[in-house]
Amino acid sequence: MRAKRIVALAVAAVSVISMSVAVAAPSNAATNFCTVTDLKTAGGMDALVAAAKKEGTLNVITLPRDWANYGEAMDLFTKAFGIKIVDDNPDGSSAYELQTIATAPAAKQPDVVDIGVSALNTVTGAGRPSIFAPYKVATWNHIPNVWKDPAGAWYGDYSGIIALSYDSSVSPAPTKISDLTNPAYKGMVALGGDPTAAQMSFLSVFAAAIAKGGSVTNIQPGLDFFKTLKSNGNFVAVNGNGENYAAGAYKISLSWNFNAPGAIATAKAAGKTLKFVIPTDAVLQGTPYIQAINKKAPHCAAARLWEEFLYSENKGITSAKVTAADKKLSGSKLFAKIEGGQNIFVSGGATPINAPAMIKAKSIINGPEGLNIPKGAKIVQPNPDQQDAAKKLVIAQWPTL
Amino acid sequence: MSQAEIQTRKGASLRGTLSGQSLGLILGILPLVSFMGVFFFWPLWSVLWSSFQDNVGAFTLANFQVALGEPYKTAFSNSISLGLISAISSAIPGAVIAYVIESRGGERLRQFVASISGVLSTTGGVPLAFMFIAAYGAEGSATAVLRAFGINIYAGTFTLYSLAGVIFVYSYFMIPTMVIVFSPAVHGIRKEWQEAAKNLGATTAQFWRRVGIPLLFPSFISSLLLLFAAAFSAYATARAMTSGSVALVPLMIGNLVDGNVINDQMNLGKALAMGMVLVSLVAMIPYLLIQRRASRWQ
Numbered sequence: 001m002r003a004k005r006i007v008a009l010a011v012a013a014v015s016v017i018s019m020s021v022a023v024a025a026p027s028n029a030a031t032n033f034c035t036v037t038d039l040k041t042a043g044g045m046d047a048l049v050a051a052a053k054k055e056g057t058l059n060v061i062t063l064p065r066d067w068a069n070y071g072e073a074m075d076l077f078t079k080a081f082g083i084k085i086v087d088d089n090p091d092g093s094s095a096y097e098l099q100t101i102a103t104a105p106a107a108k109q110p111d112v113v114d115i116g117v118s119a120l121n122t123v124t125g126a127g128r129p130s131i132f133a134p135y136k137v138a139t140w141n142h143i144p145n146v147w148k149d150p151a152g153a154w155y156g157d158y159s160g161i162i163a164l165s166y167d168s169s170v171s172p173a174p175t176k177i178s179d180l181t182n183p184a185y186k187g188m189v190a191l192g193g194d195p196t197a198a199q200m201s202f203l204s205v206f207a208a209a210i211a212k213g214g215s216v217t218n219i220q221p222g223l224d225f226f227k228t229l230k231s232n233g234n235f236v237a238v239n240g241n242g243e244n245y246a247a248g249a250y251k252i253s254l255s256w257n258f259n260a261p262g263a264i265a266t267a268k269a270a271g272k273t274l275k276f277v278i279p280t281d282a283v284l285q286g287t288p289y290i291q292a293i294n295k296k297a298p299h300c301a302a303a304r305l306w307e308e309f310l311y312s313e314n315k316g317i318t319s320a321k322v323t324a325a326d327k328k329l330s331g332s333k334l335f336a337k338i339e340g341g342q343n344i345f346v347s348g349g350a351t352p353i354n355a356p357a358m359i360k361a362k363s364i365i366n367g368p369e370g371l372n373i374p375k376g377a378k379i380v381q382p383n384p385d386q387q388d389a390a391k392k393l394v395i396a397q398w399p400t401l
Numbered sequence: 402m403s404q405a406e407i408q409t410r411k412g413a414s415l416r417g418t419l420s421g422q423s424l425g426l427i428l429g430i431l432p433l434v435s436f437m438g439v440f441f442f443w444p445l446w447s448v449l450w451s452s453f454q455d456n457v458g459a460f461t462l463a464n465f466q467v468a469l470g471e472p473y474k475t476a477f478s479n480s481i482s483l484g485l486i487s488a489i490s491s492a493i494p495g496a497v498i499a500y501v502i503e504s505r506g507g508e509r510l511r512q513f514v515a516s517i518s519g520v521l522s523t524t525g526g527v528p529l530a531f532m533f534i535a536a537y538g539a540e541g542s543a544t545a546v547l548r549a550f551g552i553n554i555y556a557g558t559f560t561l562y563s564l565a566g567v568i569f570v571y572s573y574f575m576i577p578t579m580v581i582v583f584s585p586a587v588h589g590i591r592k593e594w595q596e597a598a599k600n601l602g603a604t605t606a607q608f609w610r611r612v613g614i615p616l617l618f619p620s621f622i623s624s625l626l627l628l629f630a631a632a633f634s635a636y637a638t639a640r641a642m643t644s645g646s647v648a649l650v651p652l653m654i655g656n657l658v659d660g661n662v663i664n665d666q667m668n669l670g671k672a673l674a675m676g677m678v679l680v681s682l683v684a685m686i687p688y689l690l691i692q693r694r695a696s697r698w699q
Contacts, residue, residue, distance in 0.1 A: 095659045095667075118664045125665070127457040187539045187555065194645030194652070197660035201644070230646070237562035237646040238538070243531060248540025391662055399472045399648030 034300035037152060038136045042304060049081060049331025051301035057084045058302040061100060061110035062092035066262020068158055068289075069348025073341055076319040077309055080338050082327065083302055094119035101131055101294055109296045111303035116199050117287045117384050118391075120154060132292040135304055137311040139342075142357035147288050156288030157310060158342075158350040160256035161278060161379075162200075162207040163371065165263065167251040168273035174252060176281040177211035177225075186233050190240035190250035196395050203286050204254035205394060206382060210282035216382040219390035227401050246270035256286070257371045258350035280374050285381040288353050312340025313354055313363045445678070452671040464672035473673060476648040481680065483564060483649065484633030487571045492625045495579020496587075496617075502580070503587040515584070518577035525574055530641035533570045537561055564647050567639050568632075575628050582627060586620035619691050626688050630681060650677055 033051050036042040042051075052058075058077070065071030074085045088108070089096060094115040101109065123131050134152035147156030164174055170188065174180060180189050195201040209215075209222030229235035238244050240253040242263060255263065260276040267274035291310060297303045316339040317326075326337060342352035343365045358364035373379065382390065455461045467473070502514050524532075536543040539555060547554060560566060590613060598608040636651040645652060650673055656663055657670030 093659050093661050095661070095664065116661050118662065122456075122665045125456070187560075191644055194640070194643075194656065196645050196662055197652075197656040199661045202662045233558075233560075236539070236560065237642065237644040238534060239641050239644055244534055244538075247531070247535045247538060249534045249538040395663065396472060398645055399653075400475055401646060 045332035052305040055299040068258040068350040111297040142354040154292040158345040159288040163257040188251040207284040283377040310341030314340035468672040480650040484629040487632040488628035491575035499583040521577035526637040
């Protein structure tokens with residue numbers, strides 16, 4: 001009895017020592033995770049996961065849970081790695097993210113940002129000090145060159161396509177943007193915000209331009225189209241959000257396809273049936289949203305693990321399926337077992353930046369039903385310069401349309 | 402104790418009381434001064450300072466040049482009209498309500514109106530917009546009730562999501578605000594004055610023309626100014642109801658400093674903000690003139 005106990009104690013002691021050795025070895029004092037620029041310099045996935053777990057928290061900023069399936073991404077990350085995520089001002093803007101980096105105290109600094117391309121220009125332009133810490137994720141080579149900084153300061157992540165959303169009571173059901181002038185839709189059509197303030201609404205006007213004979217260099221037909229909608233009474237200037245939809249203030253809107261799963265669920269809770277369809281007369285793809293690690297990140301390892309996670313192309317398990325046994329796996333094994341961020345975006349209806357490489361490697365999962373791009377449709381994607389030129393027209397004309 | 406000693410002591414104690422008094426005064430106004438400094442003068446200075454800077458911190462007048470052009474010119478004219486129309490259309494009914502309640506109402510009615518006005522006057526922002534969307538929107542509950550009585554507010558060209566709609570919604574908190582700020586002035590008109598005027602042979606109309614209205618006019622103008630400032634600068638309600646389709650200065654400032662479409666023009670937003678400060682200062686001028694006249698006459 002006594003001998004057995006001693007043996008048990010000895011075993012326990014040895015395992016404790018070996019465990020502490022296992023933890024201590026990778027998080028070797030020489031590794032400063034704030035200057036680590038890729039997985040190799042981090043000492044491998046085991047070391048990165050161990051260091052991130054030790055930090056225990058990740059500060060994100062302006063990530064709405066139902067935007068591009070970020071809710072699932074955050075849940076899975078927290079559940080698998082036991083790292084708490086603090087999301088500051090989920091409905092804030094890109095400008096708010098950059099303002100926070102400029103002004104917030106050290107502990108409240110975001111670790112990572114998710115910003116629009118136009119906001120990116122304000123911090124990478126000539127004469128601006130760099131505010132991002134360069135890092136290249138493991139799947140770096142799969143990111144198209146145009147959407148990443150060669151030094152790794154920022155990188156595109158996912159994009160959306162402008163979809164038509166409509167209440168199931170709308171008859172006839174719209175299938176293309178040019179349908180919206182139908183007199184049956186009087187007082188029903190809204191935008192998801194002010195096109196001079198919200199990127200999604202701005203690109204909705206761009207999609208209307210494509211539908212009405214415009215091009216990436218000509219947004220005017222889109223403005224003319226909304227002018228027609230306004231004068232025939234179809235357009236209502238109410239903010240096309242979930243609450244106003246539930247209150248019956250509008251029935252048809254234009255929105256990112258990656259908002260569909262969240263919006264459909266919210267509508268269902270309010271007793272409504274919301275449908276999404278990609279318009280057959282304009283398939284407009286937005287510019288990707290940009291990821292970057294804050295130079296002042298308070299949790300350097302967690303920030304880098306989050307980026308590795310968002311760019312992972314794994315097909316693995318979702319947050320609902322993570323078990324207690326999984327959490328005991330080594331960092332690299334756990335990382336390989338869970339679903340990667342690129343496929344989480346796919347489940348949310350978004351197009352991940354690594355999609356071309358994933359399609360080639362057959363590592364991409366199937367997206368939600370109903371958001372398929374019509375066969376033979378030409379995908380249009382205005383580049384940032386073309387968008388800037390178009391914005392000038394929208395800013396000048398929209399307020400007095 | 403020598404004479405000199407006594408004098409020194411006296412002097413010391415005299416100085417002591419004086420400095421004690423001024424110390425008390427300084428301590429007394431310190432909270433106010435620091436509050437004004439932190440929440441008024443410092444922000445004002447920083448907005449003024451950066452409105453003359455470009456994106457990398459060099460001096461420029463370009464922000465003001467752009468702010469004077471379109472679409473900002475239209476935005477200023479819309480915002481000023483919105484401020485004036487909604488101030489006047491709320492001040493008149495508000496003043497009448499205040500007068501009726503103060504002169505005819507009993508103590509209980511007065512208290513009831515005061516507390517209900519207090520609640521309504523602080524309703525604003527997105528919740529206020531949503532209340533009206535849910536009540537007077539195309540499928541709103543009030544719209545449905547009116548329709549049951551044969552009144553279809555959407556038969557014509559009316560839409561809640563326009564400048565007219567915004568003025569309508571603002572009246573919800575502006576009329577009660579007028580009742581609150583104007584009631585004390587009405588309360589100040591004593592019955593004795595009216596009786597005295599009557600005894601001297603004045604008709605009711607003469608009393609109002611010669612005594613009542615001149616007495617209330619300065620208060621009315623200052624209340625009007627308060628309402629103008631509220632409507633001129635309101636942001637969230639208008640934003641939720643117009644999607645930018647009505648050009649208003651506060652919405653444009655919001656887009657410039659916090660939008661996802663326009664970037665790199667934050668200092669233009671600050672130039673527009675200085676424009677709003679200027680409009681508010683100009684609006685103060687008639688008030689100051691009337692106050693000066695009123696104080697001379699009083």
